[in-house]
Amino acid sequence: VTALIAVLRNTVKHQTALDAGMQAMLRAEIIRSYYHYSERGWITLHGLEAVELAYQAYHDLGGNGTVTKLMGDMRDLPVQDHAQEET
Numbered sequence: 001v002t003a004l005i006a007v008l009r010n011t012v013k014h015q016t017a018l019d020a021g022m023q024a025m026l027r028a029e030i031i032r033s034y035y036h037y038s039e040r041g042w043i044t045l046h047g048l049e050a051v052e053l054a055y056q057a058y059h060d061l062g063g064n065g066t067v068t069k070l071m072g073d074m075r076d077l078p079v080q081d082h083a084q085e086e087t
Contacts, residue, residue, distance in 0.1 A: 019061055026058040027067055034070040043077045 033051045037043040043051075055071050 023061040023063050026054050027063055030054050030067050034074055037074055037077055042080045045079050
């Protein structure tokens with residue numbers, strides 16, 4: 001029983017570390033996307049969809065705060081497709 005408890009604790013510790021790492025990576029990607037799209041002044045539909053998916057996963061892992069504000073700002077950007085990119 002003691003060995004099983006040790007394995008369970010190790011598994012929980014490992015999963016917690018994986019969750020925290022994934023949350024940090026998602027946060028970094030959302031922030032990187034924010035600076036990219038806000039500097040450009042517009043976002044593609046695919047870019048918005050990708051960042052929304054990343055945000056949902058980030059939020060599901062317990063993330064919130066500053067990233068929520070950045071998401072609101074990105075949602076407010078004009079959506080343009082690649083054809084409009086060159087105009």
